[in-house]
Amino acid sequence: MTCDGTADAQRSGTPPPRRVLVAGPAGVGKTTLARRVEQAAGLPHTELDALFHGPGWTQQPGFVDAVERFTREPAWTTEWSYTTQLGDLLVRRADTLVFLDHRAVRHMARLVLRTVRRSVHHSELWNGNVEPPLWTFFGNPDHIVRWGWRGRARIRARVAAAERERPGLRVVRLRSQREVDAWVRGLVRTP
Numbered sequence: 001m002t003c004d005g006t007a008d009a010q011r012s013g014t015p016p017p018r019r020v021l022v023a024g025p026a027g028v029g030k031t032t033l034a035r036r037v038e039q040a041a042g043l044p045h046t047e048l049d050a051l052f053h054g055p056g057w058t059q060q061p062g063f064v065d066a067v068e069r070f071t072r073e074p075a076w077t078t079e080w081s082y083t084t085q086l087g088d089l090l091v092r093r094a095d096t097l098v099f100l101d102h103r104a105v106r107h108m109a110r111l112v113l114r115t116v117r118r119s120v121h122h123s124e125l126w127n128g129n130v131e132p133p134l135w136t137f138f139g140n141p142d143h144i145v146r147w148g149w150r151g152r153a154r155i156r157a158r159v160a161a162a163e164r165e166r167p168g169l170r171v172v173r174l175r176s177q178r179e180v181d182a183w184v185r186g187l188v189r190t191p
């Protein structure tokens with residue numbers, strides 16, 4: 001997997017990213033990076049969680065149609081999630097896949113801290129939904145912290161498959177916050 005930034009790609013004659021898909025397990029910072037890409041490169045960000053989650057953690061009607069619409073646009077950035085509902089739609093339409101492959105300790109620390117903060121403050125996430133009480137970690141096998149841990153191997157396999165199946169896809173693997181920051185600094189704002 002490559003780790004070169006946009007500035008390096010441009011020096012080599014490769015066009016800058018226009019359709020950026022950010023991959024990684026739950027809680028690693030996909031949405032945060034997608035927002036930074038929007039700011040740095042001017043690529044509109046659409047948050048998939050906001051499109052997907054309706055009241056009571058139900059799937060919003062029209063989710064797939066909404067994703068279908070925005071990914072037809074010439075420029076966008078979003079998180080790689082909901083493959084059960086979307087199949088390979090996102091990766092087929094992306095020109096750049098950014099894989100946040102942080103060390104397990106860093107990833108899990110971020111996820112646990114975020115989950116605790118949201119739970120303690122009853123932060124509204126999407127359409128009135130809030131994190132469940134912290135004690136649900138012990139009884140719910142799909143608790144977000146457990147989901148994030150299990151997702152580490154799953155997303156690695158998904159990224160490797162995308163790299164094999166889509167040879168023209170630019171894959172950028174970022175293993176640390178320093179690499180993330182350097183890559184974002186290399187982005188060029190689109191007109």
